[in-house]
Amino acid sequence: MDRESGGPSPAGRRREKAVLFDVDGTLIDSAYIHTLAWWQAFRQSGFDVPMARIHRCVGMGGARLVDNLLPDSRNREVDEAILSAHSGVFGTFWPSLRAFDGARDLLAECRQGGLAVALASSAREQDLNALRSALSADDFIDAATSSNDAENSKPEPDILVAALEAVGVQASGAVYVGDAVWDVMAASRLGIPTIALTCGGTSEAELRDVGAAEVYAGPRELLDNLGRSAIGKLLAG
Incomplete structure (x- = not known):
């Protein structure tokens, strides 16, 4: 886990509230690349999975995604090859x-x-390093997690x-920003409100159905409406 500081805090001020951000599909336009x-990874292992089904699972961890999209009767030894192939293509x-x-x-x-x-x-x-390079915002990031930091993936x-x-920061002092239903579901389990963005390709209706508190088209629209x-509310508090 990256615990680097995004710069010194003002003297005497402790950051007691936080905004957590998903990255793929939320800050970086990568959902359809995934x-x-x-x-392609599925096809290399002989599975023809429609893209629409795949896209609905993007946001889960890789192992969970594969398990959700492939039949239980498969030889599970193929899973690692699929995960590796996805990594290679995405790279x-x-x-x-x-x-x-x-x-x-x-x-x-x-x-x-x-x-x-x-x-x-x-x-x-x-x-994640490649995503952060594309984001070019490390001066404003206090910490970042990767797949190494969780035993179980979203939801x-x-x-x-x-x-x-x-x-x-405690969950009660946080807001989460994500683009997938899995993001909303994960945050809901901690009682964290989710601001959902449709730029990852999931509809407003779907995001609200699973509990998104607010929905915006993307980061710019959220920024333009940040005060409300x-x-x-965290900033004003």
């Missing part, structure tokens, strides 16, 4: 990764307003627990 990478897209409009500014506004900022990602550590809340521990959002 869909394509999984599709070829690292140079193409792009942050969503407003993503860096959103992190900056949160941290400069006095909140701790953590990336609550279940990406592999090497993928289990392990990654969020790890992120909260990294910044020393759940993050705004």
